[in-house]
Amino acid sequence: MEKPRSKKKAELVSKTISYILLTLLAFFFFFPLIYMISTSLNPDEREIERQMGSARAFIPEQVSFENFRNVFDRMPFGRYLFNSIFIVGSTVFIGVFVNSMAAYGLARFTFAGRGALVSLVIALMIIPFEAIAIPLLLMTARWGWLDSYHVQIIPFIANPFYLFLFYQFFIGFPVALEEAALLDGAGWFKIFWKIALPLSKPIIASVAILHFLMQWGMFLWPLMVTVGPEFRPLPVAMQVFFGQYPRLWGDIMAFAAMMTLPVIAVFVLLQGQYVRSVAQSGIK
Amino acid sequence: MARHVSTDRRRGFRHALIFLIPGLALLITFMIVPFVSAFIVSFTNTRLIARVPARFIGFDNYVRMFQDDVFGKSLLNIFYFVAVVVPIQTMFALALAVLVNQRIKGTTFFRTAYFLPTVTVMVVVSVIWSFLYHPEGLINGFMQTITFGRWTPIDFLNNRSWAFPSIMLLSIWQGVGFQMIIFLAGLQSIPETLYEAATIDGANRWKQFRYITLPQLKSTTAFVIISTTILAFRLFDQVYIMTRGGPERTTYTVMLHIYEQGFRRQNVGYASALTVAFFLIVLGISIVQRLILKEEREVA
Numbered sequence: 195m196e197k198p199r200s201k202k203k204a205e206l207v208s209k210t211i212s213y214i215l216l217t218l219l220a221f222f223f224f225f226p227l228i229y230m231i232s233t234s235l236n237p238d239e240r241e242i243e244r245q246m247g248s249a250r251a252f253i254p255e256q257v258s259f260e261n262f263r264n265v266f267d268r269m270p271f272g273r274y275l276f277n278s279i280f281i282v283g284s285t286v287f288i289g290v291f292v293n294s295m296a297a298y299g300l301a302r303f304t305f306a307g308r309g310a311l312v313s314l315v316i317a318l319m320i321i322p323f324e325a326i327a328i329p330l331l332l333m334t335a336r337w338g339w340l341d342s343y344h345v346q347i348i349p350f351i352a353n354p355f356y357l358f359l360f361y362q363f364f365i366g367f368p369v370a371l372e373e374a375a376l377l378d379g380a381g382w383f384k385i386f387w388k389i390a391l392p393l394s395k396p397i398i399a400s401v402a403i404l405h406f407l408m409q410w411g412m413f414l415w416p417l418m419v420t421v422g423p424e425f426r427p428l429p430v431a432m433q434v435f436f437g438q439y440p441r442l443w444g445d446i447m448a449f450a451a452m453m454t455l456p457v458i459a460v461f462v463l464l465q466g467q468y469v470r471s472v473a474q475s476g477i478k
Numbered sequence: 479m480a481r482h483v484s485t486d487r488r489r490g491f492r493h494a495l496i497f498l499i500p501g502l503a504l505l506i507t508f509m510i511v512p513f514v515s516a517f518i519v520s521f522t523n524t525r526l527i528a529r530v531p532a533r534f535i536g537f538d539n540y541v542r543m544f545q546d547d548v549f550g551k552s553l554l555n556i557f558y559f560v561a562v563v564v565p566i567q568t569m570f571a572l573a574l575a576v577l578v579n580q581r582i583k584g585t586t587f588f589r590t591a592y593f594l595p596t597v598t599v600m601v602v603v604s605v606i607w608s609f610l611y612h613p614e615g616l617i618n619g620f621m622q623t624i625t626f627g628r629w630t631p632i633d634f635l636n637n638r639s640w641a642f643p644s645i646m647l648l649s650i651w652q653g654v655g656f657q658m659i660i661f662l663a664g665l666q667s668i669p670e671t672l673y674e675a676a677t678i679d680g681a682n683r684w685k686q687f688r689y690i691t692l693p694q695l696k697s698t699t700a701f702v703i704i705s706t707t708i709l710a711f712r713l714f715d716q717v718y719i720m721t722r723g724g725p726e727r728t729t730y731t732v733m734l735h736i737y738e739q740g741f742r743r744q745n746v747g748y749a750s751a752l753t754v755a756f757f758l759i760v761l762g763i764s765i766v767q768r769l770i771l772k773e774e775r776e777v778a
Contacts, residue, residue: 223655230602233609247615292500322757331526411599418741450606453599
């Protein structure tokens with residue numbers, strides 16, 4: 195009788211330790227984000243400066259959206275938001291079609307050089323964007339593409355990594371349905387559009403999420419190719435805003451919060467899917 | 479008449495081509511061409527905005543690279559960054575994954591909490607942490623509280639020895655959730671029966687971790703280490719926003735140097751040579767990865 199009880203006790207102790215650790219860690223990951231929110235809501239810049247080092251910074255004496263209004267007064271935030279959404283949205287949207295089509299072409303047809311093409315795609319995955327940034331800048335500058343939307347969209351549509359994720363999905367996917375449709379006289383494009391794509395929703399979601407995250411946070415490229423507010427996306431605008439003196443931390447944090455909280459909200463809702471996407475990115 | 483699933487290779491290619499053309503054309507134009515041109519341009523004195531036509535200057539850019547003390551400094555810095563961040567972030571990610579993988583209530587909440595920073599844009603993360611690292615900011619305040627006021631406030635980002643470690647900390651904070659999820663997927667693919675057998679044999683939890691979990695996670699770990707390393711080599715956003723490579727170039731990185739040379743000074747020729755060097759380093763690491771992974775598969 196003694197043994198199970200002591201075992202139960204040990205279990206309880208280990209559970210308690212686990213929860214303490216988990217909670218401390220949650221605090222470590224949360225506190226900068228909470229600090230951002232509470233500072234953004236504090237309309238008194240002098241209070242922010244006075245309390246920035248104490249726990250009281252987390253509880254502002256008064257709460258208002260004044261800092262958020264200031265951001266809109268001080269710079270065309272709406273324009274930057276639109277730019278980011280437009281650039282990221284079109285890249286990811288077109289990217290899903292282009293990458294899945296190419297993957298389908300590689301997965302479903304036999305032709306000479308198919309294996310070589312697959313190897314080429316895998317080899318391209320090794321090239322980090324940073325290794326082509328400067329020559330790409332030179333090329334697009336010569337074409338007169340600088341300071342535009344398309345210079346931030348077109349080069350990032352096709353991506354060997356996302357293409358490969360689609361390829362793996364199609365390879366491991368039964369062809370019976372497609373063959374039946376083919377015998378019924380459907381064309382290949384119709385089969386792709388009506389059968390393969392609708393059945394690929396899970397992988398489309400994964401690729402779209404990873405592509406979105408990469409594109410939404412992009413900084414180095416728009417820093418080099420955009421000049422003014424017209425085509426500039428949020429991350430570069432944030433950096434410009436941050437560089438304006440005197441630094442008004444309330445306004446800066448309001449800008450940061452507006453950029454961050456909607457994305458966090460969406461990802462908390464989609465967290466199961468996000469976890470699957472990241473896990474998939476680690477398969478190979 | 480119905481068309482057949484063709485084994486005719488020529489017809490197969492014709493059908494495939496329609497699907498392949500958009501993707502391949504884009505990959506060739508925006509990856510392969512710039513990649514190849516980096517090698518070619520690295521042997522010229524090309525400028526971003528050309529006043530005089532560029533000409534071939536042989537290995538001059540590469541010779542210059544070896545004499546460039548700033549490049550040497552940036553290489554040393556990035557190796558320092560990689561050597562600190564990669565082991566810590568990998569072990570931290572594994573620990574988080576093990577913690578979150580327990581069969582207790584609420585793990586979904588904690589898992590979500592740990593990956594929130596990964597969906598926060600690096601520029602925003604850098605801005606928030608610049609505030610935290612302020613001489614009168616929260617981190618100095620916290621240190622003063624726990625040392626009962628004996629802590630002398632540090633201007634972390636303007637301090638030669640503190641600036642880079644400070645950036646390392648926020649980089650780990652932002653990135654570790656991603657590797658945690660990859661480890662979590664690895665943990666969940668370990669067959670439960672292994673642990674059951676070990677429990678019957680009387681192995682405690684540490685032994686189970688040491689002799690089952692770790693060996694089973696070998697290829698996941700290799701993947702995480704190498705992808706984190708490559709990511710770390712690309713360090714740019716944080717140092718650009720928080721320190722611009724300062725103070726006294728203690729946080730100056732290879733990518734910052736490429737940006738400085740290729741964009742600010744418009745020395746595209748020299749920046750291309752730096753790019754080639756950067757790529758060869760990353761490629762070297764990828765080859766090591768392949769070798770390790772291959773070894774793992776043969777052993778398994």
